[in-house]
Amino acid sequence: MPSRSHIADKIRAKLKKRKKEGNLRKLQISYGLIDFCSNDYLGFSKKKSNFRPKSQGSTGSRLIGGNSLLFEKIETKISVFHRAEAGLIFNSGYNANIGLFSCIADKSDTIIFDQFIHASIRDGIRLSPARSFSFEHNNTNSLEKKLQQASGNILVAIESIYSMDGDQCELKKILTLCKKYKAQIILDEAHATGVIGKHGRGLACKLRLENHIFARIHSFGKSMGCHGAIILGSKELREYLINFSGAFIYTTALSEGSLMAIDNSYEELKSGTEKIHQLQKNITFFKESISKKLKKHYISSNSSIQCILVGGNKKARKTESILQKRGYDVRAICHPTVAKGRERLRICIHSFNSENEIKKCLLNIEELLS
Ligand SMILES: Cc1ncc(COP(=O)(O)O)c(C=O)c1O
Structure with a gap:
C-alpha cells in the first residue's frame, strides 16, 4: 500500500503536469456576463417558481422511504409526453447513464458506442462486464464493421446531439443497420430535449422512431x-432498472422541490413553442453571421452547441479569458476533453440571447483569432 505522502506527491505531480499543459480545470464564478456557455437553452432555470414543497428532503432511496405519488405521476406524465411506455427518474443524466450501462449487459454481450459519446456513458460502460468498442463518429461504415465483430446481445450507444461538436446523429441510418444486425439502440437525448421536435420532445419523436x-x-x-x-x-x-441499477437503488431520491421544478418545466414545454422557435431563430442567425474568416475554424452544427476551433489549449484559454473580460461568457474546451488540435471555443446559443449579443460576440472572436 502506498503511504499517504506517496499519494500526495502523485496528486501534486499530476496537477503540475496539467498546469504545464495548459489544461488545469478551475471552478469559475461569473457575474453579469452574457451567457454563451450554459445549457439553459430556453432560460427555464431563471423562472421564478411559485410552488412550495412541503418537505425539504426525500428521506431515502426510492425503494426505502424516498418514493412518492408525485414521483410516479411525473414519471407517467413525462413518458406520455415523449411517447414512451414507461420511465424512471434518476438524480442526474450522469447517474442515469452510469445506472443503465453498468447493469444492462452481461459478459457475453457487446456494447458499441460512438467515439464522441459522453463521459457518463463511457464510465457506465466501464462498470459493465460486457465487451465494448467504439466506432468512428457518426460513421455507419465503421459501425457496421463493429457490428460484424459483436456477439451476444448488441447495444449501440449514440447521442441525438453530440455535446462537444453539436452535430446530430444519423439516427435513421443507424437504426437500419441495427435492425440488420439485431442490435438495440440507446439514445442519449440530453441536448435534444426542449430543442428538437415539436415542443422539444427530442429526436426520436421528431423522426417518429420512438418505438x-x-x-x-x-x-x-x-x-x-x-x-x-x-x-x-x-x-x-x-422494472429491471428498479431491480438491478445500482445508481438508482443505492442513492437518496430527488426532493419534492426538484420534482416540482421538473414538472414546472415540462408544463412550460407543453404549453408553448415560442421559446423553442426563438432559439432556432438565434441558431440560424449565429450560423448566418459566421464570417468568411471564421468559416475555416467553424464546426458546422444546427443545434444550440456551436464551436470555433482555436488550436491549442493555451490559445483557447487565453481567448476565453479575453472574451470574458469583454463581457461574453464563452468557454474553452481543451484537450483531453477533446482531441489534440480540436481545442475550441464552445458557444451555447439560447432563446434569450439577442442578435446584437451574438453578432458582437462573433466579431470579438474573429478579432482575437486573426
Ligand atoms: C450527452 C450528455 N449526456 C449526459 C449528460 C449528463 O447529464 P447531467 O448534467 O444531467 O448529469 C450530459 C451533460 O453534460 C451530456 O452532455
Missing part, C-alpha cells in the same frame, strides 16, 4: 433548467 429505440435518456439539466433525468423505455426495462 424503435430500446432506451432514451432525457436529462433535465439542460433545456429543462433544473436537475435529474429520466430513462424511457418499456415497462419491463423500468
